[in-house]
Amino acid sequence: MASTISLKAKGNSSKKKVEDRSVIDSVKEWTTWGMKKTKVIAHYGFIPLIIIIGMNSDPKPQLSQLLSPV
Template identity: 75%
Template sequence: MASRGVSLKAKGKSSKGKASEEKTACECLKEWTTWTMRKAKVVTHYGFIPLIIIIGMNSDPKPQLSQLLSPV
């Protein structure tokens, strides 16, 4: 009888896993930049108005908080 060879190659996603683990410097920089910009967007979104209030309260004619928040 003829013996049949058994293939030991990995199939499917496991063979692609090694390729995704090896990242180039450009890809790492791109990931880091994207992560940083997302965090900066959140900080800017939630920190802008409190920053304006703090700057307004430290100005020369010291307004009260109600004066800063009123639309008039």
């Protein structure tokens, strides 16, 4: 009697491993996608952000003064 083992436990645990692996893969995909989008937003949004912050500063410079190197 002690030698009987249920095989259903092995089958369920292997399905859980496959599901866990697919969840991990999908999380990695979404993380990669999100980081790519964040990189693009940061790349194209940095200079306009600096210009907007400069335009709202206390002395109120003109746009030509912000864009000139001097």
